[in-house]
Amino acid sequence: MAVLSVDDLTVAYGDHTVFSNLSFTINSGDFLVVVGENGVGKTTLVKALLGLIKPKEGTINIPKDTRLGYVPQFRNLDEEYPLSIRDFVALNSRQSRWPWLTKKERHRLDRIIRITDLTKIAGRPLGLASGGEKQRAYLAQALLTNPRLLILDESTASLDNEMKYSLLDLVARFQEDGLSVMFITHDWDLAQRYGTRYLHMQADGYTAGSINELAAIVKGEEEC
Ligand SMILES: Nc1ncnc2c1ncn2[C@@H]1O[C@H](COP(=O)(O)OP(=O)(O)OP(=O)(O)O)[C@@H](O)[C@H]1O
Numbered sequence: 001m002a003v004l005s006v007d008d009l010t011v012a013y014g015d016h017t018v019f020s021n022l023s024f025t026i027n028s029g030d031f032l033v034v035v036g037e038n039g040v041g042k043t044t045l046v047k048a049l050l051g052l053i054k055p056k057e058g059t060i061n062i063p064k065d066t067r068l069g070y071v072p073q074f075r076n077l078d079e080e081y082p083l084s085i086r087d088f089v090a091l092n093s094r095q096s097r098w099p100w101l102t103k104k105e106r107h108r109l110d111r112i113i114r115i116t117d118l119t120k121i122a123g124r125p126l127g128l129a130s131g132g133e134k135q136r137a138y139l140a141q142a143l144l145t146n147p148r149l150l151i152l153d154e155s156t157a158s159l160d161n162e163m164k165y166s167l168l169d170l171v172a173r174f175q176e177d178g179l180s181v182m183f184i185t186h187d188w189d190l191a192q193r194y195g196t197r198y199l200h201m202q203a204d205g206y207t208a209g210s211i212n213e214l215a216a217i218v219k220g221e222e223e224c
Contacts, residue, residue, distance in 0.1 A: 037202070049068075079127040116139055148180060152183045168193075
């Protein structure tokens with residue numbers, strides 16, 4: 001079952017067309033890796049999916065029951081950033097009794113914090129957390145609303161290998177429970193390790209398919 005489908009999509013900034021006639025589908029449980037050179041339009045695609053840019057042509061179909069979660073690329077936060085990790089994660093709860101959480105919301109928050117291995121440091125200011133901890137906090141925040149599709153934009157870029165694997169292992173656990181994932185990355189190794197499908201964006205078009213086919217592309221890129 002499709003959780004998102006993109007049909008003949010063209011996105012431009014003014015006269016500058018970033019990509020055109022892009023079509024692909026993400027089905028339930030897919031782990032789609034989006035790869036491509038710098039500047040080819042990966043982040044622009046994410047912005048279009050999140051509704052931040054209006055496409056010039058084409059359609060983006062997101063069924064009503066697809067809730068999106070978004071994990072941005074890690075950015076350095078000021079050490080003085082005042083919120084604790086727990087409060088930062090809680091920002092994404094619906095807070096129907098704002099600023100207090102209902103019992104149900106608190107229960108979910110505690111569960112997500114536990115699963116993302118943040119319980120011991122949940123009271124620590126987010127600004128003082130390590131890069132990997134911050135990224136887990138972003139992930140926890142995105143997972144709090146129980147999304148059906150999680151979009152990760154270069155979310156592992158500033159992490160060492162061990163941290164990358166532990167973050168994506170965590171995501172993969174949710175994927176096993178039916179979460180669909182769209183992961184934008186420059187890392188071919190991670191793409192092949194975790195992906196089930198790929199979308200390779202290029203200046204003159206794109207290819208998409210099953211992850212096994214990505215090996216031939218990687219080989220081609222390495223030979224260039
Ligand atoms: N707000 C904007 N206005 C005009 N042009 C933009 C804007 N944002 C991005 N661009 C241009 O659109 C193109 C695609 O940028 P985008 O950030 O989507 O690429 P990317 O594939 O995510 O690159 P990277 O891998 O380096 O993050 C680039 O040429 C960029 O300069």
